[in-house]
Amino acid sequence: MNKTERMLAIVIELQRKGVLRAEDLAGRFETSVRTIYRDMQALSEMGVPVAGAPGVGYSLMEGYFLPPVSFTAEEATALLVGADFVELRLDAEYGSSARSSQEKIEAILPENVLEETARLRSAIRLLNDRTARTRGEEKETFEQLRRAIVRKRKIRFHYSKNLPGPDGSRHSERTADPYGLVLSQGAWVLVAFCELRGDIRHFRLSRMNELVVLDASFEVLPGFTLQDRRPADNRNVIVRMLVDPAVADLVQGADNFYMETFEPGEEGWLAMFRVRQVEELLQWTLGWGAAVRVLEPESLRDRMREEIDNMRQRY
Incomplete structure (x- = not known):
């Protein structure tokens, strides 16, 4: 990063975070504090209203906004593909905002950058076939x-929640305080305080129905941050299978969500999975016929x- 790029990035950081010390900026841009001092002096001479307070840090004077900046083809592609993702996976209102953002970005791009961006975007395609049946409901x-x-x-x-055993599933009515939404392992998950359990729980949107927004309000629990929350990985059952070399490429290409490792062995390829219950792999394994053999667990x-x-009784 040259001096000009660093100074522009410093202004963007100050706009984003408000107040930053020279030490913070030096660490952020991997340079010396003395260099940051010189950059601040140069910004002031250029007319950027930088204010510095000893022991506090640097900030921009209120009301200052950075003029529009130019994008490289790679930066513009990242923003446009990101907007494609928002339109594909989020609701209609965000989808409309994403399309509007794309139009504004494309409108300010120079012709040569716009052409290169179009070429790069044509090489990236987002598919949503896996959730096509529930896409509208989930949105x-x-x-x-x-x-x-x-x-x-x-x-x-x-x-509704899938359970091991003859019952198969359990249904319950919940009242909750919705804290945030997380895209985890390809599925949207609601993080909420559940009144039934008296604690914070995670709910997959695909398992929620008859949703009603109530008039009652709530306050987020003190100290809660969504960034620290991650849906619990309770896949504690280890499954090992032996895969015939003739179908190894097909099995690996199937990209099973539960597969952890896939390695060559003396008699074939060894696949290891982690699941919550063995039924989650039953139909998938049957689909491969004799080409895939379960080694463990015995269940x-x-x-x-x-x-x-x-199956034999039916035929």
């Missing part, structure tokens, strides 16, 4: 939740035998 749920989060309104909904081997016997 509607997402929009309702987003509005409830902004307005700090409680919600009520029915929630999945038993379920495979049981399902195969049921």
